[in-house]
Amino acid sequence: MLAPRRFLPSVSSLLALEAVARLGTATAAADELALTHSAVSRQLKVLEEQISVPLFRREGKALILTPAGQDYVDTIRDYLQDLARASQRLASAGQSRAVNLAVLPAFGQHWLLPRLQGFVEAHPGITVNLSTRLAPFDFGRERFDAAIHYGKQDWQGVTYQQLDREAIMPMASERLIGARAEALRADPAALLDLPLLHLESRPGAWEDWFARRGVAAKGVSGGLFDQFSHLAEAAALGQGVALLPRFLATSEAYAHRLCALSPDYLALEGSYWLVRPEYRPASRALEKLSSWLAARA
Structure with a gap:
């Protein structure tokens, strides 16, 4: 249920407020919004009367935000961004049904996207929108239908569907190891003589x-990176040895950028999961995507 109408200002008033707050004068805001100076001033007056709180103090031609006004502007900027994104998603999807999915960047690129190609071809009426999120978030505040999560089942209030179990492989470029690949595969301790690269989210790996x-x-010390893509790139440039998950190690080996320094992958406890909020029924489009991924996990 929406809040009472008196607490719902018009988008025009909010746009005027945001522009004046950012540009400093009603004249500059009017130029940006293609309005007259009086129209912008009227929007601000209506807004202040509606919420009964002064938002600006006037200093000559300049409009200075009050502390309450600054807090309000910070909030409405998020609202306007969310509204713009929602409109863009709708415009992109057109008449098709959409699934908004939060993904981990490397997993999204190397594991998910290759599988989505077949899904999109088999379900032309469904659009899958991807956005990056590196950590769990509140589904009540972010407009995602589902997300990709790595680790254990420690995200509260969601259902879990396992997509892939983590398995890792040390990888390096020939620039770093030369012709020593076979010798290094046979003697894991020999890797301690090489620079070893680390990922922030996998401490102690x-x-x-x-x-x-x-x-x-x-x-064990060495270069530290916040994303697998940066870690793999550093290894490909010969900066060190990287422990890469199977989906990325396979991709790098196929591209002949990195070679394996172990005879097999080492399986870990962590997994990649498709998660969605328990309190919200899955849409038909999400159910189809979930089934498609389950068959290819």
Whole structure:
């Protein structure tokens, strides 16, 4: 249920407020919005009367936000952005049904997108929109139908569908290792003599990998990256050895940029999940996408 009408200002008034707050004068805002100076001033007057709170103080021609006005502008900017994104999604989808999906960037690029190609061809009436999110969020505040989550089942209030279990492989470029690939595969401890690259979201990954290969390694240091794509690129440039998940390691090996430095993948406890809010029924389009991914997981 919507709030009472008196608490719902017009979009025109909010646009005028945001423009004046950003540009400093009603004249500049009028030029940007293709309105007259008096029209912008009228919008601001109506808005202040509607909410009964002063939003500006006048200093000559300049309009200075009050503290309450600044807080309000910060809030309505988020609202206007959300409204614009919703309109853009609708315009992009046209008459088709849409699924708005939050994805992890590397998994989205190398695992999900290749599988979505067949889905889009089989379901031309469904549009899948992808946006990057690196951590769990509140489905009540973000307009996503579902998301890709890595780790354990620790995201509260969602249902889980497993897509892929994490399995990792040390990878490096020939620029770094030369002709030593076979020797390095046979002796995991030899990797300690090479620069080892790290991912922020996988602390202790190298120590764990060495321990499970029977090698004692503590305090392994090296370059730190916040995304798998940066980690893989650094490895391809010869900056060090990277522990990459199977979907990315396979892609890099296929592109002949990196080669494997272990005879097999090491399976981990973490998995990639398709999650959606428990309280919201899945749309028919999301159900179809979920079934398609389940058959290809």
